[in-house]
Amino acid sequence: MIILGIDPGSRITGLSFLEVYNRKFKLLEALSLKLPDSDDLFVRLGVLGRELENALNRYPVDEVAMESLIYKKNPSTLIKLGQARGVILGKLLERFPHRIFEYSPNLIKSTVSGHGHADKVSIQKALKLVLGDYDYATEDASDATAIALCHALNAGSGLKLNMPTAPITNKKSRGLAAAVSHRVNS
Secondary structure: OEEEEEEOOOOEEEEEEEEEEOOEEEEEEEEEEEOOOOOOHHHHHHHHHHHHHHHHOOOOOOEEEEEOOOOOOOHHHHHHHHHHHHHHHHHHHHHOOOOEEEEOHHHHHHHHHOOOOOOHHHHHHHHHHHHOOOOOOOHHHHHHHHHHHHHHHHHHHOOOOOOOOOOOOOHHHHHHHHHHEEEOOO
């Protein structure tokens, strides 16, 4: 199975292609889509859509994992990130309906490094231990790899939202699954 990990951004988007076979991991490629320095957000979003489309043709992807939207102090930054995620999701939903998963930053850090508030250096050290040496072009590319690895480690655990095994009687009964992962296409 090949998992595409995506660290969305309005300036740089990290992508990582991780192959999983019998619980063994092989990093096929990690790259960054660097968008033009244009002040025109729509120009950057157009480039993001085209570059993502080209990247999706590199490997036969089975599932996609993304980092969920995180709180930003600056509302303008949050809106731009949301628009970039919209372009990314639009492209992904065309090809991977029902195979897109989202994980919180703290879960990604906790799964990969063992600590939910780990810094970037700790994440990269953990990735090196699991996957070996890799020269990441940007932190966004290594973050995308951590996202793909998080999905690989959590995918078989049944921790997928909107797929409860028992009827949900109230919001609290969703438990850990609600806090961990959910399908984007709901």
